[in-house]
Amino acid sequence: MIKKAFYGLCLLTLAHTLSAKEILLSNAPVNVALPMNQEIRIEFPETVIDLNLPTELTDSVDTFLKPDGVLFWKAKRSITNSRVIATTAAGQVILLDIHTTPNVSQDQDEQVLQLITSEQLAQRKSIAPETDNSDVPEVLRGNYDLDNGQSSAKKRSPNYIDLARFAYQHYIGPTRLIENLPATRLKTPILGKFRFLRVWNNRLDISILNAWRYDKYYITAVGVKNKGHIAYRFDPRAIRGNFEFVSALYEVLEPRGMKYDRDVWVFISLMPFEQAIRGGR
Known part of the structure; x- marks a missing residue:
């Protein structure tokens, strides 16, 4: 079961860092x-x-x-x-x-x-997690104080998109721009022969790139490469497992040899990745 999925972080959220100055075109x-x-x-x-x-x-x-x-x-x-x-x-x-x-x-x-652009600004507001976050734990709603573990109206803790952005920053842009999230790097999970995709298993080359833990959340970056000559649209329904959030940089994985034939998917779960892909078992 996947509760939330998102793509297009590279355009809307990944690039937005704490020190960014926004300029409306x-x-x-x-x-x-x-x-x-x-x-x-x-x-x-x-x-x-x-x-x-x-x-x-x-x-x-x-x-x-x-x-x-x-x-x-x-x-x-x-x-x-x-x-x-x-x-x-x-x-x-x-x-x-x-x-x-x-x-x-x-x-x-x-x-x-x-x-x-003005269109992107409007779209960002429409997808902001704060719009409807009744099912999101308090630590991800933006009113949780990491310093003392108490609710605070003045501090906002990372939400799912923030956690995914942290993972993506390890693969896009200079290392010095990676946000200072107090996440613990974990031993890279071993995927083995287990197939957590319902389709595409023989057409995509999948490898675990990195893994972190922040509070009770496990963040896993997965590298995906298209081995075939057919483009594939990112569809979280093709993924088996018990995940809170799944995201991709690009909506479409282009055929092998094209500019966007590779992608990074980020998974957020309440358990280690190798356990989450087996449905928590």
């Missing part, structure tokens, strides 16, 4: 200040298929663009006002006006700019 250019010799992270609302960087900036800034629309920039030389044009997979054109600023203190939180 409009027709106006986005002003980006690059600290000298310090990497910043810019999170686009979706995949960027073209990043038009002026030729004169090639040697002035290190650029790393991930397939999921996350851009890392590090200025090596002084940059005055320059315009960069980003085009998303949906055809949206985003203008970035960049310039450098003096370096900042090393103890300052990593700079993260999260660019969101």
Whole structure:
């Protein structure tokens, strides 16, 4: 039994970190200040298929663009006002006006700019766990104080999506951006020959990547690779086991050899993974 399932964390929640500055996109250019010799992270609302960087900036800034629309920039030389044009997979054109600023203190939180559309903002509010969480334990509702174990209106503890995001951050983006969740790393579970999928068993290559425990919750990251030439849509009904929450980065696992033929699934359970996939036995 799977109580909750979700995909698309890469667009809506995975990229949102505690130090992120949200910028609501409009027709106006986005002003980006690059600290000298310090990497910043810019999170686009979706995949960027073209990043038009002026030729004169090639040697002035290190650029790393991930397939999921996350851009890392590090200025090596002084940059005055320059315009960069980003085009998303949906055809949206985003203008970035960049310039450098003096370096900042090393103890300052990593700079993260999260660019969101008005549609995504509305969608995020509509799926927020706080909207209907009567069946979620208090420790996950956002009113639990981890310091003293008491309810608190001022502190919000991680919910299922927060726990899943913590797991995904080990595989997407720099290690230094992993949230400081007090989770204990566990010995990697052994899957063996047990098949916890109702279908696709011979078509997907599945491996256990990592496992953690936070409070009474077990968090397990599972690597999935498509071995065939048919795309598969993520469907939690295909998964056997007793899980509180299951998520995937991508809705569709593309055929072998394509850009998104691999994925990471995250499972949250009240028991160790190898026990949960057997229904608690």
